[in-house]
Amino acid sequence: MERSYDLIVYGATGFTGRQLALALKGLALPYSWAIAGRDRVRVRALASELGVDGHVAEAQDESALDYLAREARVIVSTAGPFALYSDKLVQACAAHGTHWCDLTGETAWVRRLIDQHHEEAVRRGTRIVPFCGFDSIPSDTALDRLTREARQRWGEDLARVEVRWRLRGGLNGGTMASARAIGASGDWRVMGNPGILTPDETLDRAQGACLRDSARPWRDQTSGHWLVPFIMGPVDVRVVRRTRALQGLDPYCLLQREGQDLGGGWLGASLATGMLGVFGALILTGPGRALVRMISPAPGKGPSDEKIFAGRTRATFDALTTGGQHLRLELDAKGDASNAVTVRCLLQAVLMLLEDSGPGRGGVLTPVAAFGSGLEDRLIATGEHRVEISAPDSH
Numbered sequence: 001m002e003r004s005y006d007l008i009v010y011g012a013t014g015f016t017g018r019q020l021a022l023a024l025k026g027l028a029l030p031y032s033w034a035i036a037g038r039d040r041v042r043v044r045a046l047a048s049e050l051g052v053d054g055h056v057a058e059a060q061d062e063s064a065l066d067y068l069a070r071e072a073r074v075i076v077s078t079a080g081p082f083a084l085y086s087d088k089l090v091q092a093c094a095a096h097g098t099h100w101c102d103l104t105g106e107t108a109w110v111r112r113l114i115d116q117h118h119e120e121a122v123r124r125g126t127r128i129v130p131f132c133g134f135d136s137i138p139s140d141t142a143l144d145r146l147t148r149e150a151r152q153r154w155g156e157d158l159a160r161v162e163v164r165w166r167l168r169g170g171l172n173g174g175t176m177a178s179a180r181a182i183g184a185s186g187d188w189r190v191m192g193n194p195g196i197l198t199p200d201e202t203l204d205r206a207q208g209a210c211l212r213d214s215a216r217p218w219r220d221q222t223s224g225h226w227l228v229p230f231i232m233g234p235v236d237v238r239v240v241r242r243t244r245a246l247q248g249l250d251p252y253c254l255l256q257r258e259g260q261d262l263g264g265g266w267l268g269a270s271l272a273t274g275m276l277g278v279f280g281a282l283i284l285t286g287p288g289r290a291l292v293r294m295i296s297p298a299p300g301k302g303p304s305d306e307k308i309f310a311g312r313t314r315a316t317f318d319a320l321t322t323g324g325q326h327l328r329l330e331l332d333a334k335g336d337a338s339n340a341v342t343v344r345c346l347l348q349a350v351l352m353l354l355e356d357s358g359p360g361r362g363g364v365l366t367p368v369a370a371f372g373s374g375l376e377d378r379l380i381a382t383g384e385h386r387v388e389i390s391a392p393d394s395h
Contacts, residue, residue: 006033156323
């Protein structure tokens with residue numbers, strides 16, 4: 001079917017959407033592309049600035065959304081909260097065989113996408129790829145790299161992975177809006193399910209307890225530092241489980257724990273963990289969400305460019321194999337996680353969909369299932385994303 005555009009960026013006038021659109025403009029791509037959003041004035045202004053077509057489509061306007069999906073080969077959405085603003089657009093993409101990617105971390109919403117669209121997308125070869133920002137490309141690609149390395153070196157699988165994140169940067173208003181929406185919708189009630197993105201019929205009580213998300217600080221054996229449960233760790237872990245399931249591996253035999261290193265001892269880590277608990281409690285009530293909204297950046301707002309690019313995203317992945325071998329992967333990415341790294345990851349996912357590169361399978365996929373090892377290779381090739389792997393103390 002002839003289409004007017006290779007790509008449409010939906011939500012382009014938001015904070016992250018604008019960064020993505022500017023990055024696309026800077027590449028001078030050999031593809032036809034346009035932007036779309038909900039605010040007519042802002043869409044027209046940005047389209048004029050970029051020199052591309054602009055389309056107005058409200059999140060519930062099925063006719064306008066159907067047009068976008070019908071006229072594009074690929075749609076990328078930065079319009080969160082996705083459970084509020086992207087359901088009908090994904091539905092239109094599934095109906096027209098239009099590839100999709102986004103940067104959501106809303107696992108309950110993606111579970112609904114799997115139930116509604118996975119089988120049809122598999123049949124048609126349509127790739128629907130959520131989690132293409134910092135949630136969860138760095139973790140998904142790192143675990144895939146470690147899995148392949150363990151097989152190549154020793155013919156073994158991974159048994160346990162401990163992740164230590166060191167982050168410097170800021171949050172944008174869209175991230176905070178998504179957190180509030182999860183609290184308001186009740187989706188948080190199912191997001192604790194360790195098998196929310198995978199078939200969990202085989203999980204018995206003991207396995208479920210073993211896979212429960214960490215709620216207390218712990219001491220990292222490599223650095224000796226006390227770690228705070230990483231707020232996005234539960235998303236990363238569930239994405240990796242789905243990747244393994246789509247690869248035909250047991251999604252539940254790998255124990256993965258992600259923590260954030262704030263540079264303090266036990267007391268500091270305990271206080272920070274307590275603050276996370278307070279934040280989680282606040283977003284579950286109307287007054288609490290109102291308070292969070294008052295002290296958070298508004299949707300469409302975020303850190304300055306200077307703060308974004310002065311940020312840093314580092315992680316150490318320490319993995320043990322089924323045979324007791326030790327692998328370590330070090331990640332070092334320029335810029336802050338929520339903005340610079342997210343846009344860089346999303347941009348490469350978009351380019352791979354446009355180039356139709358990757359394993360070529362359809363379905364509601366994880367980044368690794370959709371794009372394979374080529375995704376990490378492309379991120380490294382940017383020069384702003386470094387990955388080193390070693391086998392310390394292995395025997």
